[in-house]
Amino acid sequence: MDRPKLSILMVIYLPRRPFVLENTLPTFFGLYPALHRILATERVGVLHAHQAFSTMAHEAVMAARCAGCATVFTDHSLFGFADLGSIALNKAMKHSLADVSAAICVSHTSKENTVLRACLPPSLVSVIPNAVDAALYTPDLGQRQPGRITVVALSRMVYRKGIDLLAGILPRFLARHPKVDFIIGGDGPKLPGLRRAVSEAGLGPRVEFLGHVKPEAVRSVLVRGHLFLNCSLTEAFCMAIVEAAAAGLLVVSTRVGGVPEVLPSDILLLAEPSCDGILEALETALVTLPTIDPWRQHQAVREMYSWRSVTQRTEDVYYRAVQARN
CATH class of the missing domain: 3.40.50.2000 (Glycogen Phosphorylase B;)
Structure with missing residues (x-):
């Protein structure tokens, strides 16, 4: 193997073909x-x-x-x-x-x-x-739509991310609040069902589906929102809520796994992992939203997760x- 004379970081590719989910065959000794x-x-x-x-x-x-x-x-x-x-x-x-x-x-x-x-x-x-480079997630209030409140949800569209809960709360919450819109990003097997729930409720104009969002485009999506919603059923940490908080969004998340440890209560509102619990937390978030200072919140996250x-x-x-x- 050729070694560079001066190297800080070396990447070595091993000639093994993955067979499922980018994993190689579990031989224990093959590598x-x-x-x-x-x-x-x-x-x-x-x-x-x-x-x-x-x-x-x-x-x-x-x-x-x-x-x-x-x-x-x-x-x-x-x-x-x-x-x-x-x-x-x-x-x-x-x-x-x-x-x-x-x-x-x-x-x-x-x-x-x-x-x-x-x-x-x-x-x-x-x-x-986990750490976050907060400089990549600076708030930009000019990207928010005047006169509207936008809720952003970015996640993989799989069961454990609580997509069924998201489909359950969307019609009820939007029916209560005509000035609220949703931006939903992510791809996966649960996406067709979520689209169907939105379509059947006649909410198409108020819910924007982005599909897969590249990492470099995450900030441009986050800064369009006021609230970030995470409906996960299990999480060890959840980087998505940290990135959203750094971008100045008030975060609403299910109280699961390690999520309660991640952010303080003035940035993160916790909900029971049920439709009623999430709806209650979102209602509280709408009342709390006028008191949020996005730049102060950004600085707090920068100091917590450097x-x-x-x-x-x-x-x-x-x-x-x-x-x-x-």
Whole structure:
């Protein structure tokens, strides 16, 4: 393998074809020769793997342990204990993380979930939230439509994102408030049903569907809104609400997983994960909206989730992992 003489970041592509959801076949040892070569050639001291569903991440952790490297694993999601997929995944995690040097979770709720699923000592697991580059999400009040209130919802159109709840509250909320519009972005299997619910209620002119929104276009969508709505049924952290808050939107979200830990109550209004609960929170949001200062809110988010802070805390975990391995 050719190594650049001076390199801060190196990206190495392994010749493995994904078979589902961008994951390679879970062989546990199929990537070992390539991973071992990388670890030895680059003199890797700490291997940091992400995501419980990544087969490469689990294989890399085991290869690094065999090579004597310190290992750190970050889990970003919440999983159950009863369904077949979760049982299989949890068994795999117990095996691959049995000798991990340290672990990171994005919320305290996520930490409790991972400790139970992987049977890890709680002292090994640190809580470090995701960071946001707030400079990319500055408010722009000039993009808001005068005389109207716009609610923005951006998410993947899948069951766990609460799209059925969104379809249930749209007709009722818009019927109550004729000066409210919705902008909905995202794609997935639940999108046709959501479109159908809007069409059957005759709300087409007041609900704008954007389909898939590229990451670089997210801010331009957010700044058009006053409120951001998240209907998720499960979340370990939820970056979408942090980005929306940085853009100056008042956030309404279901009270699930690690969401209550993410933002203070003057920025985030929590709702029970039901149509009635979300409608009640949206009504409260409309009353609260005139008191919101988008730029003050932006500054608060910038200070809470800076990359400098998250990087420093992650480096501290690396140092502890190396000491534990030694």
